[in-house]
Amino acid sequence: MKASQSFLATLKEAPSDAEVVSHKLMVRAGLIRKLSAGIYNYLPLGLKVIRKVENIIREEMNRAGAIELLMPMIQPAELWQETGRWEKMGPELLRIKDRHERDFLIQPTSEEVITDLARNEIKSYKQLPINFYQIQTKFRDERRPRFGIMRGREFSMKDAYSFDRDVEGLKKSYQIMFDAYTKIFQRMGLKFRAVTADNGAIGGSGSQEFHVIADTGEDAIVYCPSSDYAANLEAAVSLPLLGSRAAAQQSMQKVVTPTQTNCLEVANFLNIPIETTVKSLLFAVDQEKGPAKLFMLLLRGDHDLNEVKASKVPGMAESRFATEAEIKQACNAPAGYLGPVGIAPDVKVVADHTVANMSDFVCGANLAGHHLTGVNWGRDLPEPLVMDLRNAVIGDPSPDGKGVVDICRGIEVGHVFQLGTRYSEAMGCTYLDQQGKSQPMVMGCYGIGVTRLLGAAIEQGHDERGIIWPISMAPFEVVICPMNYDKSEQVKAAADQLHEQLIAAGIDVILDDRGERPGAMFADWELIGAPFRVVIGERGLVDAQVEFKGRTDAESQNISITEIKDKVIAAVNSAKQLVS
The missing domain is CATH 3.90.960.10 (YbaK/aminoacyl-tRNA synthetase-associated domain)
Structure with missing residues (x-):
């Protein structure tokens, strides 16, 4: 792709209401534009990143045996009334009426709708287990939207729902989803932790959250550096700091x-x-x-x-x-x-x-x-x-007995729940077992914040110049920056040839043919976060050389024009292997 065929909308300054790094950089890099409080337009570069995230999620969900479908954004109140959540959910649930004065809502999640689908379509134990997923827009009317897309009102989420015959089946489905989530975040090149969590409003018997580690994260994660123990602060077990009660020594x-x-x-x-x-x-x-x-x-x-x-x-x-x-x-x-x-x-x-x-x-x-x-x-x-009533603190004994805990910050990007029969019993979602007896289906649910992942990745990866994307999420893997593209036939020919060669090799490359000054061009692409950059200029071509630089490299390298294609391909493939 050429820059003239894309839509680049970088800004020198962030809006005054941008509070966190990801919000500032997403606006400045031309990924998003605010429409209303907590509601954003995703510009072409932002959408390109979202599609890359969705593709990774979709590939791993399909590999794990989940089946994709799509449920409506607008849901009838009757289903939520069956489970009691119509009354229990607070003002975050956006309730609306149609022209006939019937109650509906804009979905924040889809447990009721998928349970209704399952009770109508699944009748026999032979149809279980099964796992459905969707990637769909959600809406939660946050009291105070903030932090850009990190705490927005409208967002995209991957939500999946498993149905099993019994608890043992649920545990197997849950583990399959846990492993799939681990692979998804590994492929995205993110530093993350899976932590024990509270079930919250979803309900169920057990859950784990996936957190991208970032100093600006909203959530505190309690973990043991010398073991695998990790839990959200809300769910972290706090052991007594006194092993036993000493005898009284004082009078009151x-x-x-x-x-x-x-x-x-x-x-x-x-x-x-x-x-x-x-x-x-x-x-x-x-x-x-x-x-x-x-x-x-x-x-x-x-x-x-x-x-x-x-x-x-x-x-x-x-x-x-x-x-x-x-x-x-x-x-x-x-x-x-x-x-x-x-x-x-x-x-x-x-x-x-x-x-x-x-x-x-x-x-x-x-x-x-x-x-x-x-x-x-x-x-x-x-x-x-x-x-147990208190928050854990640094230095507390680890609940697994393998050391003491530390605390870091994280951004929740995924959550897996063992729902059990919370929804199936409330909604009469049953199947006939091998003896012909009606049994409630045992459910799990599994969510990933698709758009939130963009903000989390930026909070984890950035510097004073802009975004540092993992290569699997970057809007482009490589940018070609020609000097005087619109004035030098020699530069134009070399840039066009390399552009075509990299496209043919399957590299996601963009050629900046806008004719911008070098400083402005480099600043744009460091802001946007292209992992690799090739600079082609007349001076270097005299010696048949171009400049090659990784986004986090301190210095550029001079590479022969005849070797640059292979150098770029090797660098991109190497970066991909690190996150695969």
Whole structure:
């Protein structure tokens, strides 16, 4: 292809609302243009990258035995009402009405539609297992779209759904998809990790996320450098930091802390380690009748609450922070001085594993301006319900017992779920087994954020000059930059010949025939991120040489004009082998 036949729309400056590197570079490189908040046009170069991503995904999904289909973007509300998600999903679900005032939605995902298809088309165990997938536009009405396509409202996703006879079959289908995902991200040349994750709104019994490792990632990944353990922070197991509870050494005392309302302030004021303090958080769960049910969650003073783990406390799935009135009812003290000693008997006390093993600890006294020291379980207050409540921190023991954990940042680009019968039972999606008995199909679902992958790859690969694409994702593998293409017949002939030779060899090459000045031309292609560049000029042709340079090379090489074709082909093939 020649640049004059394409559409290059590079910019020197990024828009003022671009917050992250990928957003800035995608706009500047002419990959996207904003239409509305979280909604983008994909310009030709951006679409070219998307198609390359889709091709890799499609090849690996087909190789794994999945069958491609296409489901509508617009879905009837009735299906989502069957599973209860029409009511449960928040404002991210964009609901619409047709001219007959019937309720529809723009799909954020397709569990209901594929389950409806399966219950109508699959009747016998002989038709199972089966796995359907699509690459389709999705819409989620994000409250605050940001980070360009990384947190947009409209996006492209590959979603797949497996149907099996039983749980053992599901496990096999799940592993096949996990392995396919691993191969997909390897072929894309991305540094990634698969991590244990929370199931969230999808439901099911188990799931794993695939994260592209990037310092700007939204998600924290807890991993063990000396083992294979990895989990999203939301799902990472936090072991107790005390192996057992020591015997009490102090008597409980009430001490004055006149203005100290958090654990760090209290520790500094009393000149004690913060690790001896306990923070108390009061939550409320509204009831259909009567007052809200109250829960007090306890964490060590230097630890943070993991809200996903808190939601798994029995009875706390739909909780909120307690109001001032509820705090007064339970503790008769202002926030900042709350503690588990002497609270109302109907408040459920839940302690993190580490807190449950603490002795002689410090907590709020339920009295303004006061805290308690020397507090001990069993003697001064009843034993609590004990659960994992906190976020993991660097240096925690790894849950697999093989070292300590570290934390890095990642961008979620894929998620695989073992759904089980969550949707098939709700929607009556059954098959007849070998005994002629009706059984619910056992489902899995598997998603990849197609357009998000572009942003994630750029967050992982860029420098001050622009994008550094893995070769499998780059809009072009090679750019030919001729000097004075429109003025020198010798340069034009050499450039055209190499262009034709590389096309014939199957290289994805573009010839920049725009007649731009060298500096502007080089800047454009470094911004766009072409992995390899060939510069052809009259001065070099005098010695029958051209310049060859990789995107991340410090210096260019002078290559004979007779050898440049083979040099380019070898370089491209070598780069592809590294990610295959």
